[in-house]
Amino acid sequence: MSSSTIAVEQGRETGSKPQPGPILLLGAPGVGKGTQAKELVKLWGIPQISTGDLLRANVARGTALGRAAKELMGRGELVPDSLVNEMVAARLKEPDAVNGYILDGFPRTLGQAHWLDGRLASEGQVLPVIAVSIQVDYNQLLRRITGRRNCPVCASIYNLFMNPPRRDGFCDVESAALVQRADDTEQVFKERMRAYAGLTAPVVDHYRALGRFAEVDGDRPIAAIAAGIVTAVERLRK
Ligand code: AP5
Numbered sequence: 077m078s079s080s081t082i083a084v085e086q087g088r089e090t091g092s093k094p095q096p097g098p099i100l101l102l103g104a105p106g107v108g109k110g111t112q113a114k115e116l117v118k119l120w121g122i123p124q125i126s127t128g129d130l131l132r133a134n135v136a137r138g139t140a141l142g143r144a145a146k147e148l149m150g151r152g153e154l155v156p157d158s159l160v161n162e163m164v165a166a167r168l169k170e171p172d173a174v175n176g177y178i179l180d181g182f183p184r185t186l187g188q189a190h191w192l193d194g195r196l197a198s199e200g201q202v203l204p205v206i207a208v209s210i211q212v213d214y215n216q217l218l219r220r221i222t223g224r225r226n227c228p229v230c231a232s233i234y235n236l237f238m239n240p241p242r243r244d245g246f247c248d249v250e251s252a253a254l255v256q257r258a259d260d261t262e263q264v265f266k267e268r269m270r271a272y273a274g275l276t277a278p279v280v281d282h283y284r285a286l287g288r289f290a291e292v293d294g295d296r297p298i299a300a301i302a303a304g305i306v307t308a309v310e311r312l313r314k
């Protein structure tokens with residue numbers, strides 16, 4: 077029996093809250109995947125695994141992966157599947173991922189989706205993935221991208237227009253000066269949208285066809301979207 081099977085079985089025996097299992101957050105750049113993942117971490121106690129954040133950490137550390145990814149990310153193009161899959165495989169082996177995880181921004185190509193499906197099947201994962209696609213229109217996405225600021229210490233996400241910090245330019249939690257991502261320009265956003273439409277939209281269709289799939293309106297207050305995701309996941313887990 078795999079460790080995740082044991083965790084679910086233990087949940088049933090003790091009557092404790094069942095684990096949500098693996099959740100995929102899909103959606104265009106700026107749709108709110110990272111923001112929602114952080115809400116769901118608080119609610120479910122399973123980790124957020126953001127491939128964008130992991131890649132940026134590699135770029136910052138100057139690793140071989142970071143050196144290979146930096147220019148592609150700066151242009152708004154995707155990093156090759158082989159590199160991203162290997163990075164995700166290593167992260168999924170960490171002990172905090174045993175009862176489930178929220179994959180934020182992965183899979184982003186059909187190749188990545190097939191790799192993940194195969195990996196979960198080979199592990200005997202008892203809880204199949206649930207994919208949640210967040211929807212927001214183009215003009216709103218552009219405001220979210222150009223207005224986004226991040227805390228370099230705790231990774232809190234703000235928006236100058238829609239979700240500003242209490243003190244202009246500084247994190248509410250850490251008081252650190254907020255930073256802007258290098259790819260958060262209108263020009264790079266357009267490239268990221270092109271990559272999304274060409275390579276990632278088919279991933280949404282793939283999970284929609286498998287049935288364990290929900291679409292949520294992302295143009296609402298953050299807490300209302302999180303509540304919508306939880307309701308959808310609970311319904312699909314029944
Ligand atoms: P990644 O970091 O994943 O970027 P992305 O997909 O473009 O998504 P974002 O992080 O920009 O947006 P988000 O949906 O997380 O929105 P957020 O919550 O921050 O990837 C970056 C790059 O890495 C890629 O271009 C690629 O090069 C590479 N990469 C990553 N994964 C890869 C993969 N699997 N394969 C290959 N390459 C990969 O919110 C955005 C803003 O909106 C914030 O300001 C926030 O405060 C605001 N906001 C959020 N929700 C709301 C709300 N409800 N109301 C008002 N404002 C809101």
Ligand code: MG
Binds near residue numbers: 109110111126180181
């Ligand atoms: Mg993000």
